[in-house]
Structures are given as structure tokens and as C-alpha cells.
């Protein structure tokens with residue numbers, strides 16, 4: 001929610017009371033340098049004891065509500081037939097409008113099952129933009145991923161309110177080129193993660209769905225950030241201002257044949273699910289569930305989380321919950337822009353993003369611009385960002401780096417966890433870093449896994465720039481902060 005101050009300025013206001021807190025730790029800059037060196041300049045490999053603000057991700061790190069925690073106490077720990085599942089099924093029917101649902105331990109598990117059922121070698125999978133785990137699963141089973149975003153979607157400074165839209169002429173062309181039978185499905189990702197959490201519009205989804213269904217191609221919506229995408233539709237799309245988040249979510253789902261989600265985001269739990277109205281699709285997906293996840297009524301999740309996901313599905317449709325992170329991100333991005341920093345615009349869901357190629361124009365992509373930037377942000381602030389650039393792309397078959405379309409340092413804003421003061425602090429440190437950006441250099445891999453290398457890969461700073469940056473920081477701030 002946003003409220004207007006007497007000055008006319010809008011600020012994000014917390015529509016919750018904080019009753020339980022966790023102590024945060026801000027270790028000195030010299031310790032942060034040691035920590036990032038030990039982590040191979042990969043923020044995934046930091047320990048949280050060395051992290052002040054954990055902005056790596058909003059996945060599984062959101063604050064749960066009192067009602068979610070209470071629901072966990074009455075969960076039903078049965079291997080089969082547990083009541084918690086039926087509560088989840090009721091919530092899925094009520095909120096998403098799908099008759100059949102199966103839990104999975106997290107979003108990528110749902111992607112794995114989808115890939116098993118829909119993707120064969122030689123198949124084409126069309127989508128607004130890929131997500132790392134999505135692409136990995138579909139390619140592992142022999143599919144080719146096509147990203148068919150509209151022109152301008154990759155521009156990081158933009159006024160395009162729906163950069164997550166699909167280009168209908170590209171969709172038509174690919175259908176004509178490959179034939180509908182070779183197309184596994186069209187996937188729409190709610191707030192395209194890797195290009196800055198950018199939403200798609202209802203109008204675009206409706207048109208994509210019409211075209212796909214006319215050709216008997218299933219439409220799959222990745223609903224990981226569905227409440228945020230719905231909130232953006234309400235705020236940004238003509239005709240939706242007076243609709244509730246629930247009405248918008250329901251309309252979105254009416255254009256999908258299958259939906260899946262990482263429940264770790266909008267629903268603030270740790271889990272995932274798949275849902276559909278098509279009995280045949282459900283049966284085919286269900287065949288694989290016990291092989292990879294578990295029995296239908298828990299799908300690899302703890303029954304406590306199944307209960308809390310049912311509550312989370314309903315709560316995410318409360319506008320005060322749907323807007324909680326989006327409004328703080330909008331504030332965060334506005335502050336960055338005021339400070340002259342190259343933040344991705346418009347502000348999106350899940351976090352604020354900084355264009356590393358604009359921030360560090362002297363660090364080429366071959367030296368992992370966004371990786372350098374993320375490590376540098378950690379050194380000067382103790383906030384832990386995530387690299388979303390070339391490090392997050394695996395090498396091609398010939399062993400060459402695949403340069404990412406964009407190099408972003410992502411500062412995730414988990415729901416109901418951080419405050420405006422935290423955002424102001426990070427912007428201040430980013431401002432300092434921008435003034436000293438010449439001190440930041442590139443990285444090189446010293447240990448590199450072949451698949452999803454960004455998780456465990458280790459890098460080193462070229463020319464020891466981490467030490468020089470830390471020394472300059474300590475000169476200005478001492479070793480306290």
C-alpha cells in the first residue's frame with residue numbers, strides 16, 4: 001500500500017505489525033572482503049552470518065503471516081490422503097479456478113514434471129523469457145527454448161509498463177515454421193524474473209492464449225509471482241483499476257491450460273504446485289509425481305508448508321499483501337534514480353535491479369560485469385545481491401561463454417522483511433560505489449560446474465580489485481560499517 005504524505009509525496013506503508021524479529025549482523029568491511037574471497041566472489045557461497053541484508057532472493061525468504069504459522073500447527077502428517085492437501089485443493093479451486101492440483105517440492109520440480117510430459121527431443125518451447133531452472137529442464141529433455149519478447153523488452157531504461165509481453169507476430173511465425181505439433185507449449189512467466197521482474201498485460205495474455213488455443217497448443221503460466229503481476233495489471237492496465245487482485249488472478253488463470261508455481265514467492269512458503277482443469281494432463285503429470293516428488297497429497301512438501309500454502313494463496317490476493325514488496329521496490333528504484341544510479345525501469349516485482357553494464361562500463365561481459373558488481377555491492381554494504389547476467393548462463397556446446405542479453409545485479413526485496421531505512425542505506429552505499437566504480441574490475445572462473453554454474457561456481461578478482469575497493473571504503477567509513 002502507498003499513502004500520501006502532507007507534502008504530496010507517496011510512500012510505501014507497512015500494513016502489518018512486526019511481532020517477531022531476527023537479529024541482523026553487519027560485519028566490518030575487512031571481514032566482508034575475506035568472506036567474499038572465501039566465497040569465490042559468488043554471493044551464493046556466502047554464509048548468512050556475514051550478510052547484513054539478504055537480498056539474494058525473495059524465494060523462501062518472505063515473512064509468513066500469523067495465520068500461516070497458526071495453520072501449520074493443525075497440519076495433517078499423513079503419507080496419503082492427508083487433510084492438508086484437501087485444504088490446498090480448495091484454495092486452488094477458489095483462487096486459481098483449477099479443478100486438479102498436485103504439490104511439488106518447489107517450482108523447478110514442477111518444471112521437471114512438465115518437461116517429462118510435454119518436452120521431447122526436437123520440440124520447441126516458446127516463452128516470454130526463460131528462467132534458469134526452466135531452460136535447464138526443457139533443454140535437458142531435448143527441447144529448444146525460444147524467447148519471443150517484444151522489441152524494447154531488454155532496454156533497461158524504459159517506460160514500457162509490460163516488458164513481459166509476448167510478440168504475437170513472432171509467436172505466429174514460430175507456429176507456422178515448426179507446426180503446432182512440435183510446440184510443447186507457450187509459457188508466460190508472471191513478472192519475467194531475469195529481465196527485471198517485468199509483468200505482462202492481460203490483453204497480451206488473452207491474445208497469446210487465443211492464438212495458442214486456436215492451434216491446439218497448451219498455454220502454461222508460471223505463477224510464481226502471480227499476485228505481483230496482477231497488482232501491476234491493476235495499477236498499469238486500462239480497465240483494471242477497480243478490479244480486485246482475486247478477479248485479476250482468476251481472469252489470468254482462465255487463459256491457461258496448466259499453471260505451476262514456486263510457492264516460495266507470492267505464497268510465502270517453501271513448496272510448489274501444478275494445477276489444471278484437464279484431467280488427461282493431470283493424469284500424465286501425476287504418473288511421474290511419486291517417482292520424483294512423493295505421493296499426490298504431499299508432493300515432496302512438508303504437510304505444514306502445504307497448509308500454509310493454502311493460506312498463502314488466499315492472502316496473496318489481499319492487495320495489502322500483493323503490494324507489500326512491489327511498493328517498497330518502487331520506492332527503492334525511485335531513490336536509486338534520484339541518486340543518478342542506472343536502475344532498471346519501470347520498477348518490477350521481486351527486487352530492484354541495477355544495470356551493471358551502465359554502472360561498470362569498463363568491465364566487459366567476458367569478465368562477468370554483473371558478477372563483479374554483485375560482489376562489489378556486498379563488499380561496500382553487506383547487502384547480498386544476486387548476479388543475473390553471463391555467470392547465470394551456461395557455456396555452449398563448444399565451451400564458449402554465452403553472453404547474457406542483460407547484466408543485472410539483483411537486489412531482491414523479500415515480502416514484509418525489510419524497511420525503507422534498509423533501502424535508503426543500500427542506495428547510499430551504491431552511490432558511494434558509483435563514485436568509486438573505477439576501482440572495480442572483472443572476474444575469472446576458477447571452478448566451474450557444467451550446469452547452472454552460478455550456484456556453485458567460484459571466481460577470482462582480476463588484479464586484486466576487491467582489496468583496493470575495501471581499502472578505499474575503509475578510508476571513508478573506517479572499519480565499523
Ligand code: F0G
Pocket residue numbers: 056057058059106107108109131133134189190193222224225261262263264271272
Ligand atoms: N519460475 C520462476 C519465475 C522463478 O523465479 C523461479 C525461482 C522458479 C520458477 C523456480 O522455482 O526456486 O521454487 O524451484 N526463482 C528463484 C529466484 C530461485 O531467486 O528468483 P524454485
